[in-house]
Amino acid sequence: MLRKFCDQENIVGKRRILVIDDEYDVRNTVAGILTSKKAGYDVVQAANTIEGLDLAQKQSFDHIISDIYMQPEDGLQFLKKAKDAGISANIIMMSGQADIDMALEAIKIGACDFIFKPLVSEHLLFVLRRAEEKTIILKENAFLKAEIREKYSFHNIVAKSPQIRHIFEVIQRVSDYKTTVLITGESGTGKELVAKAIHFNSIRAKAPFVPINCGGVPENLLESELFGYVKGAFTDAVKAKKGLFEEAHKGTLFLDELGEMPLALQVRLLRVLQEEEIRPLGDTRCIQVDVRIVAATAKDLAQEVNKGKFREDLFYRINVLTIVIPALRDRKEDIPLLVDHFIERYNFRLNKKVEGVSPEVMHLFLEYKWPGNVRELENAIERAMVYSDTSIIRTRDLPPHIRTGLEDESAPPTSGLDMSDFSIKKSSKILERELIIKALDKTKGNKTKASHLLEISLPALLYKMKDYGLEG
Ligand SMILES: Nc1ncnc2c1ncn2[C@@H]1O[C@H](COP(=O)(O)OP(=O)(O)OP(=O)(O)O)[C@@H](O)[C@H]1O
Ligand SMILES: [Mg+2]
Structure with a gap:
């Protein structure tokens, strides 16, 4: 070589x-x-x-x-x-x-x-x-x-652990069938990534992949989102709206956080799954839909059934094929690959030239329990790269709770801030970036409103977003 x-x-x-x-x-x-x-x-x-x-x-x-x-x-x-x-x-x-x-x-x-x-x-x-x-x-x-990377990646999923390599095989085998797939795993383990891999690896890849989060949405809104409505179906229905089932025709509907779906809607969902047709709110007609369902949940659905929060009949209808994604702490051999993968991603987004992490950082990463799984690892690397001004990420660039091996509860509210580093320049960069993320979150991405909240001009916000790799 x-x-x-x-x-x-x-x-x-x-x-x-x-x-x-x-x-x-x-x-x-x-x-x-x-x-x-x-x-x-x-x-x-x-x-x-x-x-x-x-x-x-x-x-x-x-x-x-x-x-x-x-x-x-x-x-x-x-x-x-x-x-x-x-x-x-x-x-x-x-x-x-x-x-x-x-x-x-x-x-x-x-x-x-x-x-x-x-x-x-x-x-x-x-x-x-x-x-x-x-x-x-x-x-x-x-x-x-x-x-x-090429050898160990599949549709953006990077892994070498036997557990995830086995999931790659399952995805290959089931993609082309219409079988409903249920993906379970702790938060941040990559459930949505697996759902996308199933869709984009299938003959449905050219049709839409439509995700919907079933948690945190009021019941009537979720219902109208899923099934659509005709004009005049309710007071605010000034014009007809296609439901997500129709949007996903020939493609895949990804029901994220299915465990959070209200019971009444579970009944309607079961009917659609059995009859393969939907009726928009206020409509007399039924519409045929050809949709593959992939669902995800961080909850134990069988337990939810026992508690009476999830319908047993829907559970059996959904639980045909289950993919269980293990927590990151149970497949530590994936950590070095993921670290490289995220460094490359954020080198591009933040326009940096970080080459890797120090052996001490890798040691801490392998010891840490990662309660937030891959997402937490990704965030830790992104923050460290904003924070660091050297080509190798060192322990001082990490949030304190990872350095001490404690889990996230012990982290200060602004967990990216390193209280033992006295550099005003570095700390204000981290703080500024976090405030921008929060303002954009609060204003649902509306940059003008976010700039008012932050009390800076819109051009200044746009410039800073570019600088901090927060675009898109
Ligand atoms: N094996 C992996 N390879 C590369 N990136 C990964 C992997 N697993 C997760 N990620 C990344 O981690 C982040 C979280 O993944 P994802 O959103 O799929 O998790 P999730 O299980 O749906 O989380 P939640 O339960 O919080 O919704 C994403 O940015 C995703 O790209
Ligand atoms: Mg998710």
């Missing part, structure tokens, strides 16, 4: 280096070492960071070697700008002063290495060689990760 990448580098041709230094003599010496027959690099020179950044944005380089002390802008400022601009070349800083703090600062910002002047040609070439090896390993790593 390693050879494969080395060969690829060679095919591309000579490796290119940009050298930025305000001293003509230093630039020339460095260029001399690098273009020698032994080294064999192509070198481009820049006399200051402005010129250097411009070149780095227009051309592609394998490495950039930049001095630190320069006018009008120093090498660290250049480094920050280059990282913000997403320049992928290895950046090696050099300085005439053996300042260890400065070197550490440069590495923290993202420098690949640091060398002191006067330059020793052997040392310079060694540093470049080491950077190249690291690039090869990173590429190889990304390649292997992509390969693993």
Whole structure:
């Protein structure tokens, strides 16, 4: 594998280096070492960071070697700008002063290495060689990760645990039949994701997947949503409305939180399932529907039947094929894959370049009980990525309750805030993001109303939403 990448580098041709230094003599010496027959690099020179950044944005380089002390802008400022601009070349800083703090600062910002002047040609070439090896390993790593992801994912569900791999097989087998499927599992285990996989893996994939949450909706509203109504069916029915059963014709209706469905509606649902036709409210006609039902519940339906909250006949009609999704703590081998999956998702959404989590973070993730399952893991990673300014997520980027291994009850109300970190800048970013999410939640996504609540202008809200990856 390693050879494969080395060969690829060679095919591309000579490796290119940009050298930025305000001293003509230093630039020339460095260029001399690098273009020698032994080294064999192509070198481009820049006399200051402005010129250097411009070149780095227009051309592609394998490495950039930049001095630190320069006018009008120093090498660290250049480094920050280059990282913000997403320049992928290895950046090696050099300085005439053996300042260890400065070197550490440069590495923290993202420098690949640091060398002191006067330059020793052997040392310079060694540093470049080491950077190249690291690039090869990173590429190889990304390649292997992509390969693993492909192997272990099915319709956006990432898993390697035998329990979920078995669910993949069940989905493959049942998708094309019209059999009703009941999906159970704790909150955040991926019930909706499995429901979608069943639909999109089936011959119904081109017809709609229509989800409806049966919990938290008043009974009459749920009824009119499901079955539709004709004009004048009730006072507010100023025009006819198609029900979701009709919308889902030839497709799949996903009845989420079915355990919450009021008893009276359960009777109507059972009738539709048996007769495959619906009658909109106020209508005299029945409409034939061809709909596959997938239902989900976090409750134990058999227990609900015992308590008299769920009809026994509907339970037997629905409980033909049940998929039980295990809690995340019972399939810990999925955690590393999910971590990579979410880092990739939020790198894209937040425009970040996070490479992974530290071994300590992974250890905490594997120990933690995840009462909110995969959703909680996803939220923890998203927050850590907003919070972190390094390429590796560290324990200090995690909410305190995960760090201490305690479950969510112990978390402060603004659980993303880290009370032991005193950075006002970081904490206000987290707080600001959480307030925006809350305001959008409260106004059901109405940005103008949310901007009033937040007491900022609409353009400012739109800008911040983009910055925090809250669009769409
Ligand atoms: N195996 C998985 N691979 C990738 N993403 C997953 C996986 N399981 C869950 N997720 C993600 O976790 C989040 C929660 O999943 P989902 O909404 O399907 O859970 P749920 O069981 O329906 O939760 P709830 O009971 O709270 O409604 C989603 O963002 C989903 O994409
Ligand atoms: Mg759900």
